[in-house]
Structure formats: structure tokens, C-alpha cells
């Protein structure tokens with residue numbers, strides 16, 4: 001199983017707070033953790049831990065965060081051949097998690113904002129060996145569009161996780177993706193439709209199907225995930241857990257879905273496995289620190 005992840009990496013700076021500060025207020029937080037993150041890197045690390053060979057195309061800066069990110073890819077069995085050093089700061093993500101496990105994230109893209117269509121083209125030979133291309137939106141949209149076009153040219157299915165939500169995303173240029181995997185907020189922004197009920201979510205997915213996307217998988221947190229395609233929709237319910245940190249749960253889902261789908265070509269069973277994997281991840285702190293290996297092993 002070989003999967004290309006063309007996307008971001010960040011260093012996550014996570015503060016566990018009693019509450020969010022008001023404007024102009026300083027508050028004390030009881031706990032802090034730092035770890036490797038970024039939606040692209042998180043999804044790549046999950047895929048690798050679950051047994052896929054990952055071709056990672058990304059950019060780091062020229063600071064100490066770059067060194068730890070490169071080391072982290074290597075430690076997770078991901079080649080850094082296409083992870084380019086850039087004369088910029090590395091991506092960082094200050095994150096705040098409250099006692100109800102809700103998170104707020106600020107991303108500073110740094111080098112991620114400089115990943116270009118040429119970088120994708122330079123990795124063409126290795127991407128051509130892959131069975132799936134996985135994309136998110138923490139890199140420039142033109143680079144995302146170039147990767148979708150390359151996938152079509154090479155006849156490789158493409159999965160796009162439209163996160164974080166971007167109003168500038170041009171549906172016409174991503175209509176050829178095989179899988180679009182938004183959460184409810186991203187679905188609302190993409191379609192301009194309400195997503196309060198399951199019925200609303202289903203109607204919103206129809207807009208995307210009508211635009212030409214073959215499969216829309218909406219992640220719904222503790223409600224599970226809705227898979228919509230031309231011939232109908234299926235709700236696949238989630239395993240219920242007590243969450244302590246939901247940061248990176250969407251990435252856990254996508255990394256697991258990518259690996260499971262490439263292995264089985266069965267969307268429903270891949271969603272079932274991903275619901276379970278993501279649910280387990282929210283019972284642990286952090287992003288990559290919450291992702292298990294296929295044998296159940298956890299990071300120390």
C-alpha cells in the first residue's frame with residue numbers, strides 16, 4: 001500500500017485551559033504539551049503507523065522546529081525525500097483545549113504556504129507509484145489543484161479533506177476527486193447550506209454530488225460519518241467514548257480511512273474502522289501522540 005500525502009506539517013503548542021481567556025485577559029493554564037502536528041503530517045503518520053508506505057510532499061522552515069519535524073517523519077518511517085527545507089519559519093499551531101475537550105486552533109502556515117505546484121511535479125515519479133493521493137487545505141490552493149490534476153492524469157484516486165474550511169476553494173477545480181471528506185462546518189461553508197440536522201447534512205452533500213464529486217464522506221464527531229454517493233447515503237455510527245482531547249481526530253479518521261480503503265477498496269468498512277480509530281484517539285492527549293500503531297502500540 002503506497003499513499004501520497006501532499007500537505008502541511010506544523011509544530012503543535014497545546015495549552016490545556018480551564019476556559020478561554022477574554023480579550024485583554026491573562027489566565028493560567030494547568031498543562032502544556034508540544035508535539036508534531038499539521039493536518040498533512042498527522043494523516044501521513046496515521047497511514048504509516050497503520051502499515052502504508054507514505055510519499056510525503058511538504059515544506060519545513062529553517063528553524064529548530066524543522067529539525068524535529070524531519071526527525072519525526074523519519075521516526076515514523078516516512079521518507080523526507082520530498083520534504084523541502086525553506087527559507088521561512090516552520091508551520092506552528094498554538095492550540096487551546098478546554099475541559100470539555102473542545103479545541104481552538106490558530107495556524108501560522110510559515111513554510112507550508114510556500115509549497116508549490118512545481119514541488120508536486122518534482123515528486124511525480126514517486127507519486128505515480130501511489131494508490132491514493134491525500135490532500136488538505138493548509139497549503140496554497142493552486143498546489144492542491146495541481147495535485148488533483150496530476151492524480152487525474154496518472155489515474156490515481158484523490159481524497160481531499162477541505163480543512164481548514166476555505167471560502168476560496170473552487171469546486172470546479174476539485175470535482176474530479178474520488179473522495180471529499182469535510183466535517184459539518186466545512187460542509188456548511190462549501191455549500192452555503194445549513195447542517196443542523198442529518199437531513200440538512202444529506203441535502204448539502206447532494207450539492208457536492210451534483211457538482212461531480214463521486215463520494216462525499218462527512219465526519220460528524222460522536223454521531224459517526226455519513227457516506228453519500230449518487231445511489232444513496234449511509235450513516236455509519238461512531239463508537240461512543242469519553243473524549244479528553246479531540247484535536248486531530250479528523251486527521252486520525254482520514255489517515256485510517258486512506259489506509260483501510262487502499263487495502264480493501266470497501267468504503268463502508270473503511271469508514272467503520274476510521275470511526276473506531278478516531279474515537280480511540282480522542283481518549284488520549286495531543287494529535288500524533290494519540291495515534292496508535294496497527295498492533296495497538298501507543299507513542300511513549
Ligand code: RIB
Nearest residue numbers: 010037038039093248287
Ligand atoms: O487537525 C489538527 C491539526 O490542525 C493540528 O495538528 C494543527 O497543527 C492544525 O494543523
